[in-house]
Amino acid sequence: MAVTDLDLGRYKLGWSDAEDYVFKPKRGLNTDIVNEMSWMKGEPDWMLQKRLRSLRYFDKRPMPNWGGDMSE
Structure with missing residues (x-):
């Protein structure tokens, strides 16, 4: 059974911090x-x-070939 209404932006205890990076390459x-x-x-x-x-x-x-496809 797949969960489709999962909100990954919220912490399970009710709060979360927004991303605020100085450098995002x-x-x-x-x-x-x-x-x-x-x-x-x-x-x-x-x-x-x-x-x-x-x-x-x-x-x-x-590049090692034993891992997942990293081309994307």
């Missing part, structure tokens, strides 16, 4: 997002370079 992970996140956090250049180097390493790794 676009979907995915790329150099533009890493640069923007680093700028928003006020990080030094060495930290940005470390993050970009890690992203390049991540991009070179093959």
